[in-house]
Amino acid sequence: MVEGAVISVRGLSKSFGKTKVLNNINFDVYKGETIAIIGPSGVGKSTMLRCLINLEKADAGSILIDGEYLVRNGHYENERTCRKICSQMGMVFQSFHLFPHLTVLDNLIYAPKYVNREDEASAKKRADEILRKVGLADRKESMPSQLSGGQQQRIAIARALMMNPEILLFDEPTSSLDPLLKNEVLSVMRQLAEEKMTMLVVTHEMGFAKEVADRVLFVSEDGIIADDSPDKIFNLPSNPIIKEFICSIKAV
Ligand SMILES: Nc1ncnc2c1ncn2[C@@H]1O[C@H](COP(=O)(O)OP(=O)(O)OP(=O)(O)O)[C@@H](O)[C@H]1O
Ligand SMILES: [Mg+2]
Numbered sequence: 001m002v003e004g005a006v007i008s009v010r011g012l013s014k015s016f017g018k019t020k021v022l023n024n025i026n027f028d029v030y031k032g033e034t035i036a037i038i039g040p041s042g043v044g045k046s047t048m049l050r051c052l053i054n055l056e057k058a059d060a061g062s063i064l065i066d067g068e069y070l071v072r073n074g075h076y077e078n079e080r081t082c083r084k085i086c087s088q089m090g091m092v093f094q095s096f097h098l099f100p101h102l103t104v105l106d107n108l109i110y111a112p113k114y115v116n117r118e119d120e121a122s123a124k125k126r127a128d129e130i131l132r133k134v135g136l137a138d139r140k141e142s143m144p145s146q147l148s149g150g151q152q153q154r155i156a157i158a159r160a161l162m163m164n165p166e167i168l169l170f171d172e173p174t175s176s177l178d179p180l181l182k183n184e185v186l187s188v189m190r191q192l193a194e195e196k197m198t199m200l201v202v203t204h205e206m207g208f209a210k211e212v213a214d215r216v217l218f219v220s221e222d223g224i225i226a227d228d229s230p231d232k233i234f235n236l237p238s239n240p241i242i243k244e245f246i247c248s249i250k251a252v
């Protein structure tokens with residue numbers, strides 16, 4: 001494991017039945033970095049993120065989060081410790097996952113109030129600040145169904161921020177949005193990157209990966225086949241698989 005890394009992954013492997021999805025994955029993330037994770041469909045990018053936040057269990061390997069092992073050589077800490085370790089991370093999904101029956105404000109204060117036992121007035125005050133940050137201060141009484149996809153995703157980001165995460169994981173946060181709405185979500189993410197939030201972003205947005213990411217991990221069927229600066233990945237791709245992928249995305 002590497003000194004100073006906020007996430008270290010070594011030898012991470014995961015199968016679903018007989019299908020080996022992740023095979024010996026290794027990488028490190030340092031505090032304040034934005035990491036773009038790109039690669040073809042079905043190679044295990046989502047599974048990798050889900051293992052980091054304990055939504056999937058690895059079969060083998062180690063995951064160290066901020067100095068604590070979530071899993072060490074395939075052995076997990078007890079559930080309570082795992083939950084504590086993962087509480088430092090927030091995750092944003094492609095399909096928002098807001099509570100449909102709660103207002104925007106109640107979506108934001110739900111976990112702080114019921115999980116962290118935060119005082120309601122204090123949670124509401126923080127919610128106001130965070131809603132301002134994502135540009136939706138005027139929508140706190142709206143129901144999710146009254147919002148556009150881009151607005152819902154910005155609320156999902158705000159909801160994750162309410163838990164004061166050290167690390168944010170994004171799994172294709174803009175893939176279900178049309179281009180205009182994509183941009184409003186990407187600009188919130190860009191702002192978080194500038195504020196040095198540590199972020200891992202699975203994305204097909206090559207512009208974001210190029211301009212915002214500090215590093216790009218390219219995942220193929222053989223695992224992470226490149227871990228490099230955006231410049232190297234996009235301008236000097238060493239591997240024909242990466243070259244082909246980038247050309248295919250450009251062609252869309
Ligand atoms: N819960 C599950 N049970 C069985 N198989 C699964 C499960 N989750 C994922 N898989 C399989 O694991 C493989 C990797 O899936 P994963 O969703 O991690 O890929 P991905 O790289 O995120 O793909 P995409 O770019 O399409 O989102 C796929 O073959 C998928 O069908
Ligand atoms: Mg996926």
